[in-house]
Amino acid sequence: MGLLTVLSALSLLGSVQAEFNVVRHVSQAPRAEVATDLPPAEFSVSFTAKTPRRSSKRTALEALTGRPSKKRPGVRAATAGGGDTVVVDGSDFDEEYLTNFTVGGQPFSLIVDTGSSDTWVPQIGFNCFDLDGNPVPETTCAFGTPGFNIKASKTFQPFPNVSFNITYGDGEFLSGPVGFDTISIGGLSVTHQEIAVPNLAAWEGDGVNTGLAGFAFSGLTSVFNTTDPTKASSENQLPYNPLFLTAVNEKKVANPFFSIALDRGTFDQQENDPFDPNLGFISFGGIAPVPVVNTAVTVPVQGYSATTGLPENGPGAEFFFYTVDIQSYTFPGSNRLVTANNNTILDTGTTLNFVPTDVAAAYNAQFKPKAVLDEDFDLYVVDCDATVPPFDVTIGGKTFSIDARDQIIPAGTDDNGNIICITGTQDGGPAGNGDIFIMGDVFLHNVVATFNPVAGEVTLIQRAKY
Numbered sequence: 001m002g003l004l005t006v007l008s009a010l011s012l013l014g015s016v017q018a019e020f021n022v023v024r025h026v027s028q029a030p031r032a033e034v035a036t037d038l039p040p041a042e043f044s045v046s047f048t049a050k051t052p053r054r055s056s057k058r059t060a061l062e063a064l065t066g067r068p069s070k071k072r073p074g075v076r077a078a079t080a081g082g083g084d085t086v087v088v089d090g091s092d093f094d095e096e097y098l099t100n101f102t103v104g105g106q107p108f109s110l111i112v113d114t115g116s117s118d119t120w121v122p123q124i125g126f127n128c129f130d131l132d133g134n135p136v137p138e139t140t141c142a143f144g145t146p147g148f149n150i151k152a153s154k155t156f157q158p159f160p161n162v163s164f165n166i167t168y169g170d171g172e173f174l175s176g177p178v179g180f181d182t183i184s185i186g187g188l189s190v191t192h193q194e195i196a197v198p199n200l201a202a203w204e205g206d207g208v209n210t211g212l213a214g215f216a217f218s219g220l221t222s223v224f225n226t227t228d229p230t231k232a233s234s235e236n237q238l239p240y241n242p243l244f245l246t247a248v249n250e251k252k253v254a255n256p257f258f259s260i261a262l263d264r265g266t267f268d269q270q271e272n273d274p275f276d277p278n279l280g281f282i283s284f285g286g287i288a289p290v291p292v293v294n295t296a297v298t299v300p301v302q303g304y305s306a307t308t309g310l311p312e313n314g315p316g317a318e319f320f321f322y323t324v325d326i327q328s329y330t331f332p333g334s335n336r337l338v339t340a341n342n343n344t345i346l347d348t349g350t351t352l353n354f355v356p357t358d359v360a361a362a363y364n365a366q367f368k369p370k371a372v373l374d375e376d377f378d379l380y381v382v383d384c385d386a387t388v389p390p391f392d393v394t395i396g397g398k399t400f401s402i403d404a405r406d407q408i409i410p411a412g413t414d415d416n417g418n419i420i421c422i423t424g425t426q427d428g429g430p431a432g433n434g435d436i437f438i439m440g441d442v443f444l445h446n447v448v449a450t451f452n453p454v455a456g457e458v459t460l461i462q463r464a465k466y
């Protein structure tokens with residue numbers, strides 16, 4: 001069932017959350033010369049990064065690594081709406097990027113995810129479950145609001161006889177009804193967006209987000225032609241246009257692309273702040289307003305074969321994620337390895353980079369002192385003051401560098417209260433098994449990424465050092 005391996009694949013998203021600092025007409029953009037003719041955005045919305053689940057930092061680390069559905073981070077087969085699927089996980093403990101939306105006029109902070117495609121907000125009165133499927137109090141799901149009040153929306157229209165069913169890579173899952181409503185983000189307002197309003201949620205919330213907005217392709221959407229969400233399958237999937245494609249179809253944006261610049265928080269913020277406003281932008285119809293340098297490339301999104309589920313170009317290829325062809329990773333000693341990989345996605349919703357096993361091992365061995373694979377957590381743990389080896393990513397002939405500060409991340413404390421650090425570039429599994437690898441926030445902090453789902457292209461521009 002090759003198709004199924006990608007059909008409902010989802011990246012687990014951390015939570016992208018943002019406050020609504022709408023920046024219009026980004027002419028204020030302090031941009032350097034750019035080797036691209038992308039126009040500045042008509043408007044941008046700033047991100048707020050949230051550091052979730054910090055009540056116990058130790059728990060935060062365990063949550064990253066010890067969730068029921070997985071033994072190790074990376075991309076794993078798991079059950080999701082649609083049966084056998086590939087899911088992406090390994091994020092969700094450090095910084096989330098969220099932004100304010102309104103749905104039917106009601107305000108919610110939603111995770112912004114380029115690694116999945118559905119937009120959902122739980123409806124008021126939803127039933128909360130733990131990840132094992134046991135009912136728990138609603139507050140355990142820790143959404144930022146009680147949920148969406150369908151009756152109070154003057155614009156909500158139900159979509160009868162279908163249901164939403166999704167399972168994310170860390171075991172979080174949701175299901176329930178579907179409808180259409182007006183969704184706004186910043187100055188962008190889409191009037192007839194298909195949206196899930198789950199009445200069942202197993203969610204490890206942060207007390208701020210009340211759902212998620214997916215920006216990947218329609219092939220990844222999780223609405224099914226059945227009133228019973230447990231009967232979701234690839235056969236009854238009803239793919240639909242995600243939010244941004246609806247905006248394009250409704251002619252709400254001048255250009256069919258959106259652009260994301262995620263700022264890194266400082267080490268101190270990552271370690272201590274529950275909430276950091278203004279940590280980047282999502283911009284619509286133009287490029288995000290941050291300073292850049294003259295390294296830029298536009299590359300096609302890599303499609304997948306409907307029959308094998310493996311990366312494939314050509315007429316039969318289907319699009320799911322923003323998959324790019326990595327020409328090489330470059331770091332001390334990397335010339336001894338094959339580092340090319342054509343099954344790597346750009347995912348705002350995943351904090352870390354996940355690269356093939358041998359690449360991760362070779363890179364992590366270059367830290368001084370070496371990063372070591374922690375058996376309990378299945379993560380490379382490193383001295384917080386270690387010397388970071390350079391790590392460059394070559395895509396489409398252009399080489400993008402990752403700042404050393406992105407490669408050491410505080411992730412909890414040990415029994416003695418000492419900070420544990422993990423590296424930014426981790427093991428995503430062996431190459432060649434059909435596993436999907438991830439360039440997550442660790443990479444994305446260093447570029448402006450502009451996604452054109454209509455042309456099937458991504459433009460990357462190296463950011464000026466900040």
Ligand SMILES: *[C@@H]1O[C@H](CO)[C@@H](O)[C@H](O)[C@H]1NC(C)=O
Nearest residue numbers: 018019020021100107108109
């Ligand atoms: C975003 O939404 C939250 C929650 O409603 C609100 O407190 C905050 O002021 C909003 N941010 C902006 C910039 O509007």
Ligand SMILES: *[C@@H]1O[C@H](CO)[C@@H](O)[C@H](O)[C@H]1NC(C)=O
Nearest residue numbers: 158159160161162225226227
């Ligand atoms: C939904 O299903 C019911 C029962 O099967 C049927 O009577 C009704 O016509 C359906 N509605 C739509 C809009 O398809």
Ligand SMILES: *[C@@H]1O[C@H](CO)[C@@H](O)[C@H](O)[C@H]1NC(C)=O
Nearest residue numbers: 161162224225226236237238
């Ligand atoms: C949903 O399934 C019913 C049969 O159960 C079929 O009549 C209908 O055409 C399907 N709807 C779509 C949109 O495929």
Ligand SMILES: *[C@@H]1O[C@H](CO)[C@@H](O)[C@H](O)[C@H]1NC(C)=O
Nearest residue numbers: 081082083165175229230232
């Ligand atoms: C989602 O669908 C799968 C079958 O594809 C099913 O096993 C699972 O129980 C469903 N989840 C929910 C929450 O209904």
Ligand SMILES: *[C@@H]1O[C@H](CO)[C@@H](O)[C@H](O)[C@H]1NC(C)=O
Nearest residue numbers: 302311312313341342343432
């Ligand atoms: C992706 O890489 C694999 C393994 O190197 C190769 O067999 C396959 O042809 C590549 N696919 C595309 C579309 O380049």
